[in-house]
């Protein structure tokens with residue numbers, strides 16, 4: 442160590458000498474008109490943490506405000522917030538993976554090529570498709586890429602006019618957005634009472650737009666959390682009218698090893714590797730949304746200049762540069778998207794193996810149905826199949842409580858924070874509901890804690906319904922309760938502090954304190970608020 446320090450001290454080491462920067466250094470190559478005259482980074486946060494010790498504590502304080510998987514389960518339906526195992530993530534910190542440039546020459550990236558080739562073929566196996574492009578960086582970008590592939594396919598058959606995309610009312614918002622971006626016209630298909638796609642409406646619309654039908658975007662199991670037995674009829678109808686079937690793969694955690702998009706009649710799908718295949722997500726972190734396609738679409742997969750406009754894809758060996766008529770232009774900057782994080786999904790699949798990934802799917806479904814069964818009777822479960830079962834997630838209807846107790850879905854979501862839980866997905870795909878997806882990563886004890894919390898909240902709602910608790914001043918309407926509020930000498934509520942912050946005994950062992958109380962959502966959405974105020978002003982506002 443000392444040797445290194447001595448080396449750095451050599452006066453003729455220019456690389457070190459050039460680091461010295463003087464206060465009034467001027468960069469002469471920047472025109473006067475472009476030099477900054479305003480102040481910047483004036484918020485105290487940028488000039489209060491001067492030592493590494495203070496910086497470390499500041500970052501830890503920020504972390505403490507965040508309820509993440511290291512506190513309790515995050516049951517965000519449709520988002521598949523599963524374990525991101527340490528063993529899957531460790532390779533990202535290894536230099537020989539992390540220091541690679543995305544455009545490094547092929548003869549220097551053979552290790553990566555092995556990983557991307559093998560991963561592509563695993564994903565083809567899992568989807569029962571023939572070729573894969575690892576280029577798209579998110580599910581939404583995968584949708585966009587997949588729809589461009591469909592467009593290119595129609596164009597190659599002199600049917601470039603096919604531009605109508607059918608999208609069920611239950612679809613994720615990215616579906617219609619991607620269709621519009623890909624230059625298509627969106628036609629919405631209705632749902633039945635039980636949440637299934639209305640096949641009669643679908644038939645009628647496919648017929649009506651038969652001449653111009655590009656295809657359909659479906660999610661399976663649907664975003665309502667049920668496997669529709671009609672899914673094969675749906676894909677058949679679309680094919681009869683010359684359309685292609687895009688399957689949104691966000692719910693693959695309910696399919697892997699049990700069924701596959703290729704088996705239910707889809708032609709192309711994306712996979713959210715940051716959902717089903719263990720890449721961490723949330724906070725806008727990097728995702729990966731590769732697309733897999735049937736053989737007839739393989740030649741239309743995205744290309745990339747760094748590959749000499751060859752495919753960024755591979756299938757079960759049959760794809761070559763020569764037969765390429767791809768959509769040619771890339772859909773993202775790098776040929777294989779955010780390549781380094783593919784290591785996580787690769788490790789997930791390799792370490793679990795075929796039996797393991799299937800097991801994961803089975804546990805995900807079992808866990809969801811266990812929770813559904815515990816909550817049933819106390820809450821209305823919105824959609825189930827004819828056996829009363831859900832897939833890997835289910836929707837709890839909270840709308841009845843609006844009438845019975847003036848309680849809204851948001852109140853339940855906020856109250857769960859007092860119980861130490863992140864809220865499930867709120868008001869998607871149905872307003873006034875929550876969608877719970879436990880994943881296979883949670884053990885029974887954690888599932889039970891969450892159910893206990895939900896059942897305890899149901900009793901709190903019942904107390905309001907029966908007039909035992911006030912309609913305005915209750916633990917739900919005032920949730921979440923901050924430490925500041927609970928310890929205040931000025932406690933005027935009609936329930937105890939213990940009820941507010943420690944409503945069940947398990948909470949004593951692992952209390953999470955929300956750092957802010959309820960904010961006015963609508964006001965916040967409609968008014969642009971500058972966050973450059975001193976942090977102290979927020980404390981005053983909360984008080």
Ligand SMILES: *Cc1c(COP(=O)(O)O)cnc(C)c1O
Nearest residue numbers: 519579580581613615689691728
């Ligand atoms: C998450 C999700 C998407 C979009 O995926 P991103 O990776 O977030 O872009 C699309 N459809 C469904 C059903 C989803 O849950």
